[in-house]
Structures are given as structure tokens and as C-alpha cells.
Amino acid sequence: MVNKHLMARNAHQSPIAALAAMLVLLSLAPGASAQEPIAPATQTLSSSAVAAASPLPGAPRPQQALANFAWLAGEWHGSWGPRLAVEAWTPPHAGVMLGSFQESENGKTLVLELLSLTEVGGMLKLHIRHFTPSLDAWEKQDPVALNLQRADATTAIFDNPADGEPKTATFTRLDADTYVSRFELTSEKGDPHITQIVYHRQIASSPPARSKHTPKPQAP
Numbered sequence: 001m002v003n004k005h006l007m008a009r010n011a012h013q014s015p016i017a018a019l020a021a022m023l024v025l026l027s028l029a030p031g032a033s034a035q036e037p038i039a040p041a042t043q044t045l046s047s048s049a050v051a052a053a054s055p056l057p058g059a060p061r062p063q064q065a066l067a068n069f070a071w072l073a074g075e076w077h078g079s080w081g082p083r084l085a086v087e088a089w090t091p092p093h094a095g096v097m098l099g100s101f102q103e104s105e106n107g108k109t110l111v112l113e114l115l116s117l118t119e120v121g122g123m124l125k126l127h128i129r130h131f132t133p134s135l136d137a138w139e140k141q142d143p144v145a146l147n148l149q150r151a152d153a154t155t156a157i158f159d160n161p162a163d164g165e166p167k168t169a170t171f172t173r174l175d176a177d178t179y180v181s182r183f184e185l186t187s188e189k190g191d192p193h194i195t196q197i198v199y200h201r202q203i204a205s206s207p208p209a210r211s212k213h214t215p216k217p218q219a220p
Contacts, residue, residue: 064151066092066119071173073097076199078181082106085197087181095119109133124148126158126169139164166195177201 099115130138146158
């Protein structure tokens with residue numbers, strides 16, 4: 001799932017324009033042209049494969065249970081260049097999976113995100129809102145909301161029916177501990193841009209085993 005981010009906001013820009021410009025900046029590798037969408041170094045998904053997975057116009061939305069996204073629960077790390085992305089999701093509970101995203105570079109947090117996967121009447125939505133480190137919301141209006149358009153055993157595609165960014169979000173599960181988050185947006189000039197991150201599951205280290213030997217109390 002994203003996804004799924006940094007720009008210094010201009011006071012005269014709309015929130016949508018600021019978010020679009022911010023995502024464009026983050027999709028660029030050091031030294032790349034501002035007009036060139038950058039493919040990830042570790043994993044590339046072809047545009048034809050994504051197009052093939054897209055639903056036909058007018059097709060009904062898939063009935064997908066939130067439980068099918070339980071694999072997303074846990075902590076994930078992804079990186080490109082000097083930036084580190086840390087994403088964490090809770091297991092499905094009461095119709096919601098709650099996600100958080102933190103992006104940092106050289107020890108400095110650049111942006112935070114709150115995400116939620118919600119299930120209402122068998123329909124799934126992905127909600128996204130960006131924050132500064134002090135939790136000032138970037139979007140001054142409603143959070144971005146995308147509808148699930150297609151899902152199978154490995155891929156889920158969400159589509160934004162409104163004018164905000166991103167336009168689509170695609171989550172592709174490569175194996176039990178690896179998935180790709182791909183966000184597509186359009187600049188103010190109409191140019192397509194893609195932000196794509198390969199995430200790896202972080203396995204918590206087991207705590208040291210407790211000794212079965214109980215020491216005898218010391219005499220006073």
C-alpha cells in the first residue's frame with residue numbers, strides 16, 4: 001500500500017499543488033531531471049503490468065475483506081538514496097487498519113503520514129494525511145481518500161475519484177517479507193510522476209530467554 005513526500009510549502013500554493021510538488025521532488029534521485037520519473041534501484045514494476053491490472057471502465061469495485069490485508073501488519077523499512085522510510089501497520093481491528101509513515105534523511109524527520117484502511121459494507125478505502133514533525137496537517141481540507149479498484153492475491157490498486165493527489169496507489173506483495181508501494185500523481189503541467197518504494201519487513205529480535213534457575217535468597 002504507498003503509496004505512499006517532502007516539500008517546503010509556499011504560502012500562496014494550494015494544498016494539492018504543494019503535495020503534488022512535494023511528491024515530485026521525492027520521486028527524483030540526486031542529479032536527476034525534474035521531468036524524469038525515477039524507477040527504484042531494487043525493484044521495477046512495468047507500466048504495462050500495472051495497466052493490465054487496472055479495472056475496465058465501469059467495472060464494479062471488488063468485494064474485498066480487510067482481513068485479506070492482514071499481511072501488511074508490522075513494521076517495514078524502505079530506502080532510496082539517503083532517505084529512510086519507516087512504515088508500520090496495526091492488524092485489522094473493528095473495520096480499520098491504522099498505518100504510520102515517517103521519512104527521514106541524515107537524522108532529520110522530513111514528513112509524517114497517518115494512513116487508514118477502512119472497510120464499510122465490504123468496500124475498502126485508503127485514507128492518507130500528511131503532517132509536519134509537530135503534527136501540523138499539510139492538507140487543510142479533507143484527507144486524501146482512495147477507493148479499492150482491484151485486488152488479487154498479490155496486488156491491490158486504489159484509485160482517487162477526486163482531484164487530489166495521489167491519483168492511484170498500488171501495493172504489490174512480492175513475498176511474505178517484501179512489498180512495493182507505488183504512488184502515481186500528475187503535476188500541474190499534466191506530467192505523470194511515480195514514487196515507488198520497496199519495503200522489507202522488520203523482524204523483532206527475540207528477547208533473551210529467562211533462566212530456569214531461581215537464585216536462593218541471600219541470608220540477611
